[in-house]
Amino acid sequence: MAQRTSGRGLAGELAAEFLGTLILILFGCGVVAQVVAAQVGDHDSIAWAWGLGVTLGVYVAARLSGAHLNPAVTVALACFKGFSWRKVVPYSLAQTLGAFIAALLVRWNYTEVLGKADPGHTLKTQIVFSTLPGNGTFPVSEWGALRDQIIGTAILLLLIFAITDLLNTPPGANLAPFIIGLVVVAIGMAWGTDAGYAINPARDLGPRLASYLTGYGHAWRDQYGNLYFWVPIVGPLIGGVLGAALYRYMITPFLSAESGEQEPGRIPAPKEE
Numbered sequence: 001m002a003q004r005t006s007g008r009g010l011a012g013e014l015a016a017e018f019l020g021t022l023i024l025i026l027f028g029c030g031v032v033a034q035v036v037a038a039q040v041g042d043h044d045s046i047a048w049a050w051g052l053g054v055t056l057g058v059y060v061a062a063r064l065s066g067a068h069l070n071p072a073v074t075v076a077l078a079c080f081k082g083f084s085w086r087k088v089v090p091y092s093l094a095q096t097l098g099a100f101i102a103a104l105l106v107r108w109n110y111t112e113v114l115g116k117a118d119p120g121h122t123l124k125t126q127i128v129f130s131t132l133p134g135n136g137t138f139p140v141s142e143w144g145a146l147r148d149q150i151i152g153t154a155i156l157l158l159l160i161f162a163i164t165d166l167l168n169t170p171p172g173a174n175l176a177p178f179i180i181g182l183v184v185v186a187i188g189m190a191w192g193t194d195a196g197y198a199i200n201p202a203r204d205l206g207p208r209l210a211s212y213l214t215g216y217g218h219a220w221r222d223q224y225g226n227l228y229f230w231v232p233i234v235g236p237l238i239g240g241v242l243g244a245a246l247y248r249y250m251i252t253p254f255l256s257a258e259s260g261e262q263e264p265g266r267i268p269a270p271k272e273e
Contacts, residue, residue, distance in 0.1 A: 010087065013065040014094040020061030021069045021098030021202055027053030029106040029207055033128045037110060037117040047188035050197075055181030062177065069095060070200040072240030076157050079241055080248045092202065099206025103129050106207075107214050121215040123223055129216070130208035131196030131232050136223050140194050142231055148194035149235025152187055154243030156199050159183045161247040167255040198232035205233060 031049035035041040054069070061067035068074045071092035077083035107114070107129070118125040123136050134140035140148075162168055163179050171179045188197050198204040208229055212219035222228035 014090055016061035016064035017091050017094040018098040020057040020067050021095045022102040023060050024053040024057035024069055025099045025102030029103050029129055033106055033110040036128050037113045037125055047185050050188055051181040051185030054184045055177045058177035071202055072153050072236040075237055076240040076244035080244045095202035096206045099202045100210050103207035103210035126216050129211040130204050131198045132222050135196050145195035145231050146235045150239035152191045152197050153199045153236040153239030157240045157243035158247045161244055199236050201233040201236050
């Protein structure tokens with residue numbers, strides 16, 4: 001994630017957010033379709049492909065928009081790093097649209113495989129597109145999943161702030177996107193059971209809508225029949241702000257004092273001009 005060059009304009013930033021998130025979801029939902037419907041690969045395949053999708057999406061979008069690719073990141077940057085609040089909704093919409101279009105492409109490309117594995121388009125393959133409490137299997141409630149999403153996204157944002165902080169020890173040679181991708185891999189491997197580690201409202205809402213419009217009529221509900229779509233929206237938004245606040249108030253003041261400078265507000269996002 002890097003700060004964009006000046007003079008690009010909001011249109012370029014939104015195009016970058018759209019395309020970066022599209023890349024993320026093409027790899028993320030694509031790998032879940034391959035594992036769940038075609039039984040090619042396993043949990044580790046899913047974790048690695050999601051992480052690599054983040055890395056590649058960031059490389060696509062970073063120069064123009066800062067490559068948030070996640071409304072939880074956008075909101076946290078607006079809260080603590082000076083990102084313009086007037087851009088929060090446009091960025092979030094561009095991210096969600098990118099996720100929606102990518103999920104439609106996955107749904108189209110895997111039509112035959114999904115149809116063979118799950119002719120009724122049930123929860124069995126709904127999980128290709130959007131998350132469920134306990135991954136549709138374990139006895140986790142909506143509130144347990146909400147807890148999980150708050151914690152997982154807090155971890156993500158705390159680490160993004162650390163990795164991109166020039167006063168700390170950021171990775172060199174433009175490796176920050178790769179390291180952030182590894183963070184997502186680690187979260188998937190350690191925090192994936194209770195709620196499928198959406199940790200990104202756009203990642204869940206866009207594909208959920210795409211699946212609903214293409215035959216998954218129960219997409220808004222979980223295996224208990226309860227409305228569930230709000231959990232991977234609200235949880236990440238709360239958790240992202242929480243994780244960013246932990247870094248901002250427990251690490252940043254001491255780094256600023258250590259360097260003898262005021263915290264410069266370097267962010268992986270465009271600043272208001």
